[in-house]
Amino acid sequence: MAKYIFVTGGVTSSLGKGIIAASLAKLLQARGFKVTIQKFDPYINVDPGTLNPYEHGECYVTEDGAETDLDLGHYERFLNTPTSQANNVTTGRIYQTVINKEREGAYLGKTVQVIPHITDEIKRRILLLGKDNKFDIVITELGGTVGDIESLPYIEAVRQLQWELEEEDCLVVHLTLIPYLRAAKELKTKPTQHSVRMLSENGVHPDIIVCRTEEPLYRDLKKKIAQFCNVQVDAVIEANDVPTIYEVPLEMQREKLDVITLKKLGLPVGKDPELTKWREFLDKLKYPKTKVTIGLIGKYVELQDAYKSILESFVHAGSVNECKVVVQNIHSEYITPENVAEKLKNLDGLLVAPGFGQRGIEGKITAIQYARENQLPFFGICLGMQMAVVEYARNVIGLKDAHSSEMNPDTQYPVINLMEEQKKITTKGGTMRLGAYECELIPGSKAAEIYGATSISERHRHRYEFNNDFLEQFEKAGMLPSGKNPSTGLVEMVELPNHPFFVGAQFHPELKSTVEAPSPIFVSFVKAAKCYAENKNGKAKANEERVAQHD
Secondary structure (H helix, E strand, O other): OOEEEEEEEOOOOOOOHHHHHHHHHHHHHHOOOOEEEEEEEOOOOOOHHHOOHHHHOOOEEOOOOOEEOOHHHHHHHHHOOOOOHHHEEEHHHHHHHHHHHHHHOOOOOOOOOHHHHHHHHHHHHHHHOOOOOOOOEEEEEEOOOOOOHHHHHHHHHHHHHHHHOOHHHEEEEEEEEOOEEOOOOEEOOHHHHHHHHHHHHOOOOOOEEEEEEOOOOOHHHHHHHHHHHOOOHHHEEEEEOOOOHHHHHHHHHHOOHHHHHHHHOOOOOOOOOOOHHHHHHHHHHHOOOEEEEEEEEEOOOOOHHHHHHHHHHHHHHHHHOOEEEEEEEEEHHHOOOOOHHHHHOOOOEEEEOOOOOOOOHHHHHHHHHHHHHOOOOEEEEOHHHHHHHHHHHHHHHOOOOOEEOOOOOOOOOEEEEEOHHHOOOOOOOOOOEEEEEEEEEOOOOHHHHHHOOOEEEEEEEEOEEEOHHHHHHHHHOOOEEEEEOOOOOOEEEEEOOOOOOEEEEOOOHHHHOOOOOOOHHHHHHHHHHHHHHHHHHHHHHHHHHHHHHHO
């Protein structure tokens, strides 16, 4: 039977429960255990698919097409194993299931209540991944903060499981904040004490307390926390701020979080975790040999979490290329033909991000035109690819009114159009083309060179597609449809063979990029940006030498 670990949070949100959960999972996996992580979110949306990125960051899509919380991206990036629909559950989904059962008469006329019906459904979902013996350890991250009214059913479900399961089969890790008061030059434990007390009042007693802090916790402070919070001193774990989230597993190893976890679960500690590849990745990340600046053109750039997977893919690709990738956020709404050269002149590469809706579209098209005409490495993802198609149709083929029917339903040239199977769909949530689909690449194309294969699988999240009615015109004008879905003929990738790097992908390669398996397309894009930067610097140096000789 699987062992269950619960990760809860107190004091404040955004402390990093997902990173702590992923780091612990990584250490346990590196010791040879089969581990998975799931996220329970207390909001009433059925999934994050309909949430504005400003509300909840990016929507992460799994192989099986589930629209999930962005923390699942952290789980996959750390563990290098795919998640699924079962790894993310919301209050909305819990209530939807219970209400559907009630309508079917499954409760035999009983009054349906939070306890036992909602908590029973939460427990069923928690235990689901541990049922088929695929995993030794299941880690469950509970979203929100202890004390939130919407989190109470989840805390109650954990209380019941602590009572129902054997003592060595269940463990609670509580993440809190130890604030540092600069005026007093003192670390304060009171918020942690209050948080643990609130958790205990709800019947859940933490086994391990992880303390997020800006300053190191000295031994006496750990003793104080242990005494007031009723845990062992060794079970008070320091989680100090680090330059990159990928250092957190090593910090947790130093604090012996994995060792105390295994001891409390009655599992063998065995040898130290095998983290050779992880350390090699970190070494290259921390000591890069070169630097490139990539412009990220988007409409949600004010919130970094809106493009979380893209940013992390640049970290992975940068490490492979031993290159520091500096991402410069550029809001597409503020790009015009008059200022585009000024805004993009210092870039070594341009990525046009995914998104929906009309806002900022013309700025994206203008930026793409600049990249195409100035031989600047360009990569477009989903909407970014679609706008590259629109730009090419307008400025190369000569279809001046060309657009996506998403932005202009009355366009004379809908080079991007609503997918046929989407035309009868009226509801929004979970109805897009979602999840992994096959893609066949043209031998000899840039796409095939990037992947080192002619058959790949990538994840999707879109309603609109390249309109194959215009395919012949694009091919004649020099844009190569280098990737297609074998069963539908849907154009998945486009490229310009006469450009150093001009690639558009209808899919989202950032969703599969991990520390141990970086996305090939991001790796190639960063490599192209490196070459562009080296050529640019070489020309600048040559000019300086000519000027010096002339003087």
